[in-house]
Amino acid sequence: MILLLRALVRLLGFVLLIALALLGLGFALAALLGDQLGVQLEGSAVSSWLERLEANDAQVLEAAVGGGMVLLGLLLLIGALAPRRERRAVLEQGEHGTLDARRRPLAQMFTALAERTRGVTHAKAKLRLGRRARHGRLVLRAERPRTTESTVVREAVQSDVGELAAAFGLKTRVQAPLGRRGRRVQ
Amino acid sequence: MRMTASEGMRVDGVVCAALADGRYQLSVHLVGAMVSLRPLADAVRARVERDVAFAGLADQLGPVDVSVEDVQVRAEARP
Numbered sequence: 001m002i003l004l005l006r007a008l009v010r011l012l013g014f015v016l017l018i019a020l021a022l023l024g025l026g027f028a029l030a031a032l033l034g035d036q037l038g039v040q041l042e043g044s045a046v047s048s049w050l051e052r053l054e055a056n057d058a059q060v061l062e063a064a065v066g067g068g069m070v071l072l073g074l075l076l077l078i079g080a081l082a083p084r085r086e087r088r089a090v091l092e093q094g095e096h097g098t099l100d101a102r103r104r105p106l107a108q109m110f111t112a113l114a115e116r117t118r119g120v121t122h123a124k125a126k127l128r129l130g131r132r133a134r135h136g137r138l139v140l141r142a143e144r145p146r147t148t149e150s151t152v153v154r155e156a157v158q159s160d161v162g163e164l165a166a167a168f169g170l171k172t173r174v175q176a177p178l179g180r181r182g183r184r185v186q
Numbered sequence: 187m188r189m190t191a192s193e194g195m196r197v198d199g200v201v202c203a204a205l206a207d208g209r210y211q212l213s214v215h216l217v218g219a220m221v222s223l224r225p226l227a228d229a230v231r232a233r234v235e236r237d238v239a240f241a242g243l244a245d246q247l248g249p250v251d252v253s254v255e256d257v258q259v260r261a262e263a264r265p
Contacts, residue, residue, distance in 0.1 A: 088253065091223055097211075099227040101254035109220055112259045 017076055024073070087129040089136060089168045103127050106168070110161050114140050114174075117156045119148040121179035127170070134169030143179030150176040188215045199255075209248035217256040227252040 030037065031050055052062055088100040107127040114123035122143040129136040140161060144153040153176040165172045190197045201213040214230055231250045238247045 092227075095249065096231065097227075097249035097251040099223060099252045101223070102256070105254055105257035108257050108259050112220060 021073070021077075087131070089127070089129055089170070090133040091168055093133060101168075103129055110138060110140060110165070113161045113164065114142050114157050117142065117153070117160045119144055119153045119156060121145055123157075136168065136170045138165050138170040138172045140172065140174045142174060142176050144176050145179060188213070205248050207248075209246050211248040211251070213251040213253060215253045215255045217258065218254065219258055223254065 031047075049062070086102070088102060089106050091099045091101065093099075107125045110125035110127065111123050114120055114125065117123075120142045124141045126139045126141075127136060128139075138161075140157055142153055142157045144150065154174045157174045157176070158172065161174075162172060188199060188201050190200050190202045192202075199215045199217075201215070203211045203213075205211055212234060214234065216226075216230070218226065230252050234250050235244070235247065238244055
């Protein structure tokens, strides 16, 4: 459902950008070739704006606003049309190829590893990948029962996930707060 | 979904790109269980190299990238 909504938002955003660009193009054509096209802008807001632009006293401000709007439009178009490159966690990179993983499944793996650790009632991994390969930060929240010391759980989780995290070049931080009532220890 | 069209067929999970030196780079996108990733990548590469060699195209094979797209974590029943 969320994926569908996101796709809808992207589609609508793209359509609105195209509509805005066409509207601007229409006004520009009407201003430049209005007589030939039979379009009259006389008395409209666009006409008065163009008249102010032609006036001597307000040119700098109007040109700055116009230039800013053009720049904003270009940035929006780049944002809408430029392909996004997904950051991936790289395990190894060499002549024979690259071995990498997407952020979400890797976070799932860390969560599963942490949840298997003795003394952990519930775990959640948050993974942020850096711009450069083999740079990122892993924050593991491993909930524990009152009967287990925080330090013990942190060390156990670090021991279980540390090797894999280091292989991906991730800096790891483990939190071990008290778990909610009703959650059972492994 | 990443795929490559080949002879009217669709090869899901595989992307093949031509390199400047005339070879072809393969990217294999996997959905797997929680296993050690390096041995998995080695096994995938060995299988690809074997099949490519069998087809007589070994000298055209470039790097083989292995990408983990998803992991199926088996839910364990808690006592």
